Amino acid sequence: MGQLDTGILPDGGKARRVYLLLKGEIAAGRLTPGTALPGEQKLAEAHGVSRVTVRRALETLAADGLIEKRTGAGSVVTAKTDEAAIAADMTTLIPQIVRMGRETTARLLSFSYGPPPPRVAAGLGLSEGQMVQTAVRVRLIDETPFSHLTTHVPEDIARNYSEADLATTPLFSLLERSGVTVGSATQSVSATLAAPDVAEALRVPVGSALLALTRIVREDAERGVEYLSALYRPDLFRLEMALARVGADGARHWEPVIGPGADA
Structure with a gap:
């Protein structure tokens, strides 16, 4: 993918800010x-910092493989942008989850059974004392990690598949194989920063901005079958939604456009 992220931010808060801003510009294309x-002096003036601060940021970008220092040309961007990024359409989400599982690979980091965190128990509608199977996985495209996934599944469902199954088969397929018929899902999206363990797994610097997604999948109004907490590298993953302007006069509003893949 053209990137060799070191997982280390430059020393100093100002250098880190410049580094993250420039990295974001590169990731966004x-x-x-x-x-x-621009030269170090111009970057220093643009960001209101010293040339030494800019130099630290540029050195880290170079160590990450995002830029290359060339004699006579200064610092030149070398990294690929998000052309190879995974894109997911919010309106055709479930078919794309299945397709993503087939077209990417996963690495299982942990697998265990135990009591769920309160937010997970509430989200899945579990009774007191019910256990969940918790798994942490990293999903990769072309051997580059782009997502860090933590899933919680009620124990009675999860006992239908093994740790080895989860290491080789998409969870959604395992749920269906276990007799689950998905009825609905709710999803929220926000932003967060990479903690040390997540940064190491995704090969990004600690404190890097990540896309955070929480999804609760339900079989019916009462029974939740999966609680997902997902963290995505924004340079390798994006969420998309097509909108149409509908209604008449003062009642006009935006609505999602449901594509042909919604019934796949």
């Missing part, structure tokens, strides 16, 4: 491969 960055 606003700074494309081959683009020469």
